Amino acid sequence: MTERTTGAAAVLDSPVVVQGREAVGARRVFAVPLGLLRTARPRQWVKNVLVVAAPAAAGQLVSWHTASRLALVFALFTAAASAVYLVNDARDAAADRAHPVKRHRPVAAGLVPVPLAYATGTLLGLGAAVASAVLCNPMTAALLIAYLAMQFAYCVRLKHVLVVDLAVVTTGFLMRAMIGGVALAIPLSRWFLITAGFGALFMVAAKRYSEAVEMEAAHGATRALLTRYTTGYLRFVWQLAAGVAVLGYCLWALESGGVAHGALLPWRQLSVIAFILAVLRYAVFADRGTAGAPEDVVLRDRPLAVIGLVWAAMYGMAVTDL
Template sequence: MTVWGGLVRTARPQQWTKNILVLVAPAAAGVLLQPERLAAALTAGAAFCLASSGVYFINDVRDVRADRLHPQKCRRPVAAGVVPVPTALAAGVILLLCALGVSAAVSSALVLVLLTYEVVQVTYCLGLKDQPVLELVSVASGFLLRAVAGGVAVAVPLSPWFLVTAGFGSLFMAAGKRYAEAQLVGRTGLAVRPVLRHYTLTYLRFVWTLAAGVLVTTYSLWAFSVHDLSDREQSTWNVVSIIPFVTAVLRYAVNVDSGEAGEPEQIALHDRVLLLLGVLWAAALGASVYG
């Protein structure tokens, strides 16, 4: 592997699928088909792609010694010595700064949201990842800030129900991932991450059950108010969207409970039923807003 190949691999472009969350608020507000606002939302998504890749570089530099002792993470380009530590650190800083520059092309408010994301995620890499509960909130905030950034980029008001739904949906996925990792440790004894020593399966199960309950409740309340955000007449499709949404949450919970909920985007792409439910949910919500 060349240094350039190592840089690309360290940037983890496969993780950029998370940034589709930036489009959720503009889509729900019914403005995604407006060229200027679509361009702003896509620019915000690009900024988050740069920022998230920059964070991965910082993370791999911070963990280089531990990764070299790990049976799987030792293959990471920085740990394997393919990408020198100074090069990786420089690439991370450049990407973080470029992300802020790209977001500045949209608005100062988006810069603030992105800067908050970068500060929280870099702090996570530098030590917050070892603090129980705080690390869960940190991981969840990454998903939430993406959703907030979409609304900020296109200058649409964010419903309180939307914010609570996005927040607890993020916590549900973060806690589910930790639950799966804790089960993996129990089965194999493989040290996945140090913070898991502070959690029990019962506690993590409590967290994602609580998050799922709030998520379903607040989404249902939000779905009844979608038409208010798009200045359209009341539609039954926003209520219909609750059905595939709740079913998808239950389906995702099957993956969580079986210990298979690793990266959320991998579960969504490999579980065809979950993917179909996502399409049905998007179609119902789209019919409500754009129909």
């Protein structure tokens, strides 16, 4: 008996077993911080690139002052959006466990405690609000604080109100597109706002439509509001929004007139073609019900990426009068 006990102890104290225990302990130590990082949605941070939309549309991206100011706004908006994701996942943990994909989120999976997600999200949101008030102009701080207030209200209540939920998410994207111009005191064109707003509604409604198609069998277990929308209604919304976005962009492009002095071609007007092709390409995924993750569609579809690069090149030549 003693020999067996001694042998077992020797095995447990062997270098291989000790290293294994240390590796498991290290994974546990980093599990929570990594879970918080995943909950902050690093892949979603690409959406915050929209802060350059207004300065890019105005052709004001060439100075160090502009770059540093936009980098600051991007960081603040990323912190604010991450704070909202943390609070949202803490509130939706129970519902997310019923979703085939969302159940793997760190809070739903139990890797990150719900109170810790709430506390981290609250501190991150407060930090972004205070930093914007100290480092940015008053209008930029007001816009960022309004975004936080609206998104937290969405997490608590507004996500359960028909149509209002679509409007709130759309407004969040529109605020991203506006804040770069506000930070640099650039006047915002009405056509820019219409195009950005309805373009965002197009993507939001397509996302909801895809979720509704995907989760029809779940009877709204993961998002109760989906049972109150019909797929026909959501299809109508994204089709209407796509049409208005295209119309707004056409009017915006044509407003500038013909060929600028010294330019080779009317690039702004020609960019309408690329814009419409991009909308049509994205609509393929919306129609299939596979636009539930807009960032995946935008980043992984090569034809859409090529169309986007062509549009960016055309618009870049338009604002630089090439």
